[in-house]
Amino acid sequence: MRAGEPLFPLETDDSADDRIGRVLVIACGALAREIVAIRDINGLDHVDLTCLPAKLHNSPEKIPDEVRRVILMNRDIYSDILVAYGDCGTGGLLDRVLEETGARRIEGAHCYAFFSGPDAFDRMEEDQLGTFYLTDFLARHFQTMVIEPLGLDWHPDLRDMYFAHYTRVLYLAQTDDPALEDAARRAAERLSLPFEMRRTGYGLLAPFLGTEAKT
Numbered sequence: 671m672r673a674g675e676p677l678f679p680l681e682t683d684d685s686a687d688d689r690i691g692r693v694l695v696i697a698c699g700a701l702a703r704e705i706v707a708i709r710d711i712n713g714l715d716h717v718d719l720t721c722l723p724a725k726l727h728n729s730p731e732k733i734p735d736e737v738r739r740v741i742l743m744n745r746d747i748y749s750d751i752l753v754a755y756g757d758c759g760t761g762g763l764l765d766r767v768l769e770e771t772g773a774r775r776i777e778g779a780h781c782y783a784f785f786s787g788p789d790a791f792d793r794m795e796e797d798q799l800g801t802f803y804l805t806d807f808l809a810r811h812f813q814t815m816v817i818e819p820l821g822l823d824w825h826p827d828l829r830d831m832y833f834a835h836y837t838r839v840l841y842l843a844q845t846d847d848p849a850l851e852d853a854a855r856r857a858a859e860r861l862s863l864p865f866e867m868r869r870t871g872y873g874l875l876a877p878f879l880g881t882e883a884k885t
Contacts, residue, residue: 693717695879696740696773697754699724700781700807704844705754708876717879718748724807728819730759738767745771754875756780776878781805785842785873794868800837802863806844809854817860833861841867 697705699721709717720740726733733755741751753775757764768775778784782803783791794801808815817823820832839858843851851867858865 691716691749693750693752694744694748695719695752695754696737697721698726698758698781700727700805701754701875703807704872704875705879708872708879712876712880714879720744724811724815727758731763733758733760734763734767737764737773738771741767741771741773745773752776752878754878756784776874778874782842784875784878785844785870786868787870787873794840798837800835801840802833802836802838802861804839804841804854804857806847806850809841809850809857812853812857812860816857822860829861833863836861836863838864838866841865843867843869844872 693716695705695717697719702719702721705719708714709719722733722736722740726736737753737755741753745751751771751773753764753768753773755764755775756778758780764775767773776784778788778791782805785805786794804812820828822829822832839854839861841851841854841858843854846869854867855865
């Protein structure tokens with residue numbers, strides 16, 4: 671799938687008229703599973719989804735241009751476009767893209783904030799500095815999203831350099847999944863950090879899609 675193509679395409683002749691009254695959600699690939707679940711649970715049949723690669727978080731400066739490209743590719747054929755990204759380390763550049771294009775994004779600096787709620791996230795940060803956060807996605811893909819990019823498989827001694835100032839792993843769980851909880855616990859063990867877990871559910875993502883994704 672190329673970025674910008676709906677992850678779940680409609681069975682249409684691809685004319686502009688087929689998208690009238692429909693909403694496109696442009697999301698980080700790390701949120702695909704959650705958005706599909708919310709869409710299906712709430713019967714949001716008018717919502718299409720396209721995802722950019724989660725690995726863009728390793729180069730956040732590329733996120734704004736990629737989001738702009740997908741918006742421009744689709745804004746003439748969709749009635750509305752929502753962006754399921756926080757600021758995600760773009761330093762406000764993503765919000766400039768949204769101002770230029772008229773698209774809207776979910777509230778929050780990143781997925782940890784909009785899953786937990788910005789106020790609750792701020793309290794967690796104030797409660798304990800040096801927290802390494804996991805979501806369902808990161809627990810599921812810890813090896814490929816954390817261990818391999820940091821080279822910890824080949825240079826385990828780098829663990830102390832990267833994580834010397836971290837004090838815990840906090841798993842913000844979107845679902846009640848024992849297998850994911852076990853994966854998150856193993857991730858904490860891999861980093862030699864204490865483990866904690868809080869169940870957030872889908873946080874602000876559900877109302878964002880349910881109330882904003884209207885035609």
